[in-house]
Amino acid sequence: MNFDDTPQEAAFRAEAKAWIGANAPKQYEDELRQSSLGRVRLEGADILQVAKAWQKKKAEAGWACLHWPREYGGRGASPIERVIWQQEEGPFGKLSGVFIIGHGMCGPTMMAFAAEHHKRKYLPPLASGEKVWCQLFSEPAGGSDVAGLRTRAEKSGDDWIINGQKIWTTGAHYSDYGILLTRTDPNVPKHKGLTMFFLDMKSPGVEVRPIHQANGQSEFNEVYFTDVTIPDSQRLGNVNDGWNVSLTTLMNERMSIGAGVATGFPEIFEFCSGLMLDDGPAIEDRAVRSKLANWAVKASGLKYTSFRAISALSKGERPGPENSIGKLVAGSMIQDVATYALDLQGAAGVLSGPEAELAGKFQAMLLRAPGTRVEGGTDEIMRNIVAERVLGLPGDIRVDKDVPFNQIPTRGRA
Amino acid sequence: MNFDFSDDQKQLRDQARKFLAEKCPPKAVRAVLDGKAPYDRELWKGLAEMGFLGVAIPEQFGGAGAGHLELCVIAEEMGRALAPVPFSSTVYLAAEALLIAGSDAQKSKWLPKIASGEAIGTLALFEGTGNPSAKAVKLSANGGMLNGVKKPVADGAIADFAVVAARSGASGRESDISLFLADLKGGGVEIKELTNLDPTRGQAELAFKNCKAEPLGAAGEGWSILTQVLDRAAVLTAFEQVGGADRALEMGRDYALDRIAFGRPIGSFQAVKHMLADMYVSATLARSNCYYGAWALSTNAGELPEAAAAARISATQAFQHCAKNNIQVHGGMGFTWEFDCHMYYRRANAVALGLGSLSYWEDALIERMRKKNAA
Numbered sequence: 001m002n003f004d005d006t007p008q009e010a011a012f013r014a015e016a017k018a019w020i021g022a023n024a025p026k027q028y029e030d031e032l033r034q035s036s037l038g039r040v041r042l043e044g045a046d047i048l049q050v051a052k053a054w055q056k057k058k059a060e061a062g063w064a065c066l067h068w069p070r071e072y073g074g075r076g077a078s079p080i081e082r083v084i085w086q087q088e089e090g091p092f093g094k095l096s097g098v099f100i101i102g103h104g105m106c107g108p109t110m111m112a113f114a115a116e117h118h119k120r121k122y123l124p125p126l127a128s129g130e131k132v133w134c135q136l137f138s139e140p141a142g143g144s145d146v147a148g149l150r151t152r153a154e155k156s157g158d159d160w161i162i163n164g165q166k167i168w169t170t171g172a173h174y175s176d177y178g179i180l181l182t183r184t185d186p187n188v189p190k191h192k193g194l195t196m197f198f199l200d201m202k203s204p205g206v207e208v209r210p211i212h213q214a215n216g217q218s219e220f221n222e223v224y225f226t227d228v229t230i231p232d233s234q235r236l237g238n239v240n241d242g243w244n245v246s247l248t249t250l251m252n253e254r255m256s257i258g259a260g261v262a263t264g265f266p267e268i269f270e271f272c273s274g275l276m277l278d279d280g281p282a283i284e285d286r287a288v289r290s291k292l293a294n295w296a297v298k299a300s301g302l303k304y305t306s307f308r309a310i311s312a313l314s315k316g317e318r319p320g321p322e323n324s325i326g327k328l329v330a331g332s333m334i335q336d337v338a339t340y341a342l343d344l345q346g347a348a349g350v351l352s353g354p355e356a357e358l359a360g361k362f363q364a365m366l367l368r369a370p371g372t373r374v375e376g377g378t379d380e381i382m383r384n385i386v387a388e389r390v391l392g393l394p395g396d397i398r399v400d401k402d403v404p405f406n407q408i409p410t411r412g413r414a
Numbered sequence: 415m416n417f418d419f420s421d422d423q424k425q426l427r428d429q430a431r432k433f434l435a436e437k438c439p440p441k442a443v444r445a446v447l448d449g450k451a452p453y454d455r456e457l458w459k460g461l462a463e464m465g466f467l468g469v470a471i472p473e474q475f476g477g478a479g480a481g482h483l484e485l486c487v488i489a490e491e492m493g494r495a496l497a498p499v500p501f502s503s504t505v506y507l508a509a510e511a512l513l514i515a516g517s518d519a520q521k522s523k524w525l526p527k528i529a530s531g532e533a534i535g536t537l538a539l540f541e542g543t544g545n546p547s548a549k550a551v552k553l554s555a556n557g558g559m560l561n562g563v564k565k566p567v568a569d570g571a572i573a574d575f576a577v578v579a580a581r582s583g584a585s586g587r588e589s590d591i592s593l594f595l596a597d598l599k600g601g602g603v604e605i606k607e608l609t610n611l612d613p614t615r616g617q618a619e620l621a622f623k624n625c626k627a628e629p630l631g632a633a634g635e636g637w638s639i640l641t642q643v644l645d646r647a648a649v650l651t652a653f654e655q656v657g658g659a660d661r662a663l664e665m666g667r668d669y670a671l672d673r674i675a676f677g678r679p680i681g682s683f684q685a686v687k688h689m690l691a692d693m694y695v696s697a698t699l700a701r702s703n704c705y706y707g708a709w710a711l712s713t714n715a716g717e718l719p720e721a722a723a724a725a726r727i728s729a730t731q732a733f734q735h736c737a738k739n740n741i742q743v744h745g746g747m748g749f750t751w752e753f754d755c756h757m758y759y760r761r762a763n764a765v766a767l768g769l770g771s772l773s774y775w776e777d778a779l780i781e782r783m784r785k786k787n788a789a
């Protein structure tokens with residue numbers, strides 16, 4: 001048992017470190033390091049432009065989408081090299097946020113299902129960050145129940161005509177392309193009538209409306225489709241086989257190992273270390289210590305769980321299912337951390353502007369945290385996944401499984 | 415990075431699991447639970463023959479001379495099987511104290527006997543209610559004579575010798591505490607068995623009355639040695655707890671798959687599934703913290719105090735969580751004497767206290783992290 005790199009890994013790490021040291025946008029390092037959930041921004045700079053510039057620089061030097069094949073703009077690197085890169089990229093990795101969906105989900109789906117000439121055309125600019133992609137799955141009528149979606153695609157000659165609405169589309173407002181899951185046959189059970197496409201987000205009839213989130217920000221959008229035309233050549237997979245195509249996409253959604261999920265622990269530990277309570281430093285208070293200790297072991301537990309997965313990758317093995325617990329643990333933890341940080345601030349915890357403790361860092365975290373527990377699979381869906389795929393428990397009884405989609409009830413109370 | 419046990423160590427784990435499945439089925443645990451014997455002598459003998467008792471004891475002292483990683487994998491299996499033997503007292507506490515502080519003569523006298531199963535050892539630290547603390551040690555040592563009462567002492571009624579924490583000075587500092595080795599069969603100790611939550615591992619009161627004992631380690635070093643012993647034992651015990659947590663989770667999972675209610679397996683109800691998913695989460699976090707503890711223990715790293723506390727907290731939580739929810743999944747049957755669930759519940763809650771309770775280790779973890787940060 002050790003934490004050492006193999007000689008090849010050490011050589012790769014040294015090369016990555018040297019290149020990052022010489023090329024990363026250092027002027028933003030402190031701000032990126034300080035940024036936390038609900039607050040990732042750069043003063044006086046457009047983070048999207050900074051992110052695109054950094055991605056382009058990486059791509060030109062062969063450090064973009066490391067695990068992708070070279071012909072599609074990647075490096076053909078091994079999974080462990082990708083992890084090492086993420087470790088070395090450190091706070092600059094936060095700039096990759098705008099590309100996560102494209103690189104993590106759209107790219108792999110294109111790679112698996114697009115025609116070769118499309119892959120060569122679309123993947124390199126996706127890898128280099130010149131083009132940003134989004135994923136159009138969730139709908140008002142289908143969040144956790146993605147297969148309940150209603151956006152229609154109807155065949156018209158060599159084209160498909162799209163009508164409907166998507167929601168919770170991350171970054172649709174700055175995306176160039178998207179992958180789109182539609183219903184092509186409402187007369188069969190819901191999983192059997194779906195088809196996947198990719199499309200140009202500038203196509204006529206596509207309208208993007210930012211969602212005004214509960215925390216006041218707008219990272220997500222609603223996207224409306226009115227008679228949008230997509231050529232059949234942009235279909236991914238067979239007609240009515242979109243569910244299987246989407247499984248490929250969702251399997252890639254697993255947050256990349258090694259980058260680590262935000263738990264809020266470093267922030268709350270630092271805060272308590274500096275905070276004075278009536279009868280002394282907060283960090284010496286037994287009640288505070290008990291809270292901190294409970295979070296400390298969750299944070300370290302997640303860290304070492306990812307180390308176990310990295311070890312498997314290093315040996316060329318597939319990581320076990322352990323890593324699937326990351327978001328489930330971190331999501332509710334960061335919410336609790338933020339709540340407690342405000343509790344320690346007493347009445348002043350209510351302040352959320354520049355006068356607040358740490359300029360409102362924990363207040364921003366508190367307001368953003370509910371989203372973390374919902375996006376990319378709710379806590380409940382994550383528990384189902386652990387229970388069914390890891391523990392082997394039976395799936396829920398699905399009353400709509402064999403019912404034609406157009407006969408499934410749409411309202412709970414008439 | 416190779417943050418995993420080696421193939422040999424995994425093989426040892428499989429070997430231990432197989433051995434314990436055969437020699438320590440629930441029926442064997444029940445025999446001790448029901449008071450038919452103070453511990454499972456046959457199993458103890460078998461563990462010695464397998465070389466498990468001396469796995470981390472150097473060859474020159476009769477052990478296998480493997481290491482702590484090997485001991486960790488065996489500990490996990492002991493916890494999984496709820497082995498009703500004085501393994502933790504003898505191997506994690508007494509043997510480790512000897513390895514850290516014993517003279518050559520002391521090691522030569524006791525370690526071979528531990529490895530061969532001839533001697534049971536324990537640590538006599540607590541004196542009534544409270545967590546490990548130098549202040550709470552009142553038992554006095556004067557001219558090599560011990561006077562005072564220790565309780566609870568794990569496996570105290572069956573132990574042949576004890577490492578005893580005693581007050582040998584009056585400065586009011588930790589350096590007043592020294593350790594002694596007391597031969598419990600040599601007179602001067604009155605031993606009384608105490609009723610406890612988990613009868614598969616006994617607890618006793620040891621009343622020392624002018625009991626002759628020899629110093630273990632330098633005078634005044636007792637508390638510092640004890641702290642090291644407790645850290646090591648915390649990691650090893652955490653592996654037992656993870657083994658127990660995993661087994662409790664499996665029992666709950668299996669029952670949820672087999673039990674039908676409302677016309678379907680109860681494991682198809684989300685309320686039950688989610689409870690089991692949460693058990694998996696805590697068991698996984700604990701296992702990962704334990705691996706870090708194992709690394710720190712096996713390399714004697716400077717991170718051991720912090721790693722040990724984290725492993726201890728995480729594993730204590732996981733075992734308690736899995737053991738109690740295993741009963742919940744079982745419903746009424748889980749609350750019967752006949753089902754094994756309560757044996758895990760008892761062990762989970764008893765083992766949570768023995769080396770200092772959760773609140774003690776929570777405090778220790780943050781104190782250690784604070785010190786490291788300040789440094």
